[in-house]
Amino acid sequence: MNVLVTGGLGYIGSHAVLCLLKSGFDVTIADNLSNCDISVHKRLEELSDKPIKLYTTDVRASLSKIFEEDKIDAVIHFAALKAVGESIQKPLEYYDNNVYGAINLLETMSHYGVKSFVFSSSAVVYGDSGLPYREDAPVSAATNPYGQTKIMIENILQDLYRADNSWHIAILRYFNPIGAHESGKIGENPVGIPNNLMPYVAKVASGELKELSVFGGDYSTPDGTGIRDYIHVCDLAEGHIAALNYIANKTGAHTWNLGTGKGYSVLEIVNTFINITGVQLPYKVVARRAGDVPVSYCDPSKAQHELGWQATRTLTDMVKDTWHWERARTADERL
Numbered sequence: 191m192n193v194l195v196t197g198g199l200g201y202i203g204s205h206a207v208l209c210l211l212k213s214g215f216d217v218t219i220a221d222n223l224s225n226c227d228i229s230v231h232k233r234l235e236e237l238s239d240k241p242i243k244l245y246t247t248d249v250r251a252s253l254s255k256i257f258e259e260d261k262i263d264a265v266i267h268f269a270a271l272k273a274v275g276e277s278i279q280k281p282l283e284y285y286d287n288n289v290y291g292a293i294n295l296l297e298t299m300s301h302y303g304v305k306s307f308v309f310s311s312s313a314v315v316y317g318d319s320g321l322p323y324r325e326d327a328p329v330s331a332a333t334n335p336y337g338q339t340k341i342m343i344e345n346i347l348q349d350l351y352r353a354d355n356s357w358h359i360a361i362l363r364y365f366n367p368i369g370a371h372e373s374g375k376i377g378e379n380p381v382g383i384p385n386n387l388m389p390y391v392a393k394v395a396s397g398e399l400k401e402l403s404v405f406g407g408d409y410s411t412p413d414g415t416g417i418r419d420y421i422h423v424c425d426l427a428e429g430h431i432a433a434l435n436y437i438a439n440k441t442g443a444h445t446w447n448l449g450t451g452k453g454y455s456v457l458e459i460v461n462t463f464i465n466i467t468g469v470q471l472p473y474k475v476v477a478r479r480a481g482d483v484p485v486s487y488c489d490p491s492k493a494q495h496e497l498g499w500q501a502t503r504t505l506t507d508m509v510k511d512t513w514h515w516e517r518a519r520t521a522d523e524r525l
Contacts (some may be wrong), residue, residue: 192216194219209427271283311364401474
């Protein structure tokens with residue numbers, strides 16, 4: 191089976207590519223390089239010891255060439271803008287890139303008769319509903335445009351299956367991926383100031399950034415900072431293999447949470463990083479970030495029961511692998 195991975199050079203996409211190749215799939219990557227570096231392609235080929243076909247294109251552009259040149263059997267769709275705060279400032283960019291991009295991709299798939307689709311959704315679709323988040327919770331109250339784009343695409347996928355029940359669709363609601371590949375060769379390295387906690391922590395620890403901004407210290411949580419369900423990116427990648435295998439012989443539009451079911455606060459992450467690495471992290475508590483909820487963690491039991499998947503890596507693993515990647519990355523950049 192040949193799997194097209196959109197956004198395959200990005201943080202989650204690159205780890206999924208390695209996992210797919212390790213599991214015996216062939217992979218074709220499409221990426222517009224907007225939030226990654228082309229060097230990731232070479233690193234993936236070195237780690238997998240296989241050539242990987244890459245199309246440097248945007249999902250809003252014509253994708254016909256990919257489907258005409260390659261026999262695509264399934265698509266995993268990662269390509270999207272993903273920063274909550276930025277989405278509030280630039281809603282039109284998010285609706286255009288995320289929603290129109292997904293529609294263009296799905297229309298192309300339909301034209302070429304490719305109907306197996308794994309969608310990268312998000313925990314933000316739950317808004318501020320009751321905890322722990324379950325897949326049957328209402329998802330109409332996302333607190334930011336990024337979350338609304340994910341809800342829209344989920345609704346499009348449900349409507350698509352109702353109109354044509356030959357589709358095989360997996361909707362994966364991610365919680366908060368952190369960590370890096372154990373090799374230290376790939377990890378999260380966003381362009382500009384990081385929007386996510388762990389790459390921000392790592393860049394402060396390495397001296398690349400001066401201090402960490404903790405967004406909000408007055409939430410109704412034990413230490414006043416937001417709580418999230420952090421999951422190792424490699425566990426998350428393995429969840430995609432489980433979902434792809436599940437839908438291989440099952441039509442439908444299926445939804446699963448991918449998380450650990452346990453929440454950690456921002457300061458717990460910071461203190462764990464300090465304790466494990468011995469590196470001090472200067473930080474300051476600043477105003478809450480628009481669109482954030484105080485607490486977010488999932489009930490992962492549906493994925494455990496139906497996919498036979500569960501997260502196995504610990505917070506210690508997540509921190510160690512992040513720091514291994516950060517030190518390797520900064521060492522490479524000094525060469």
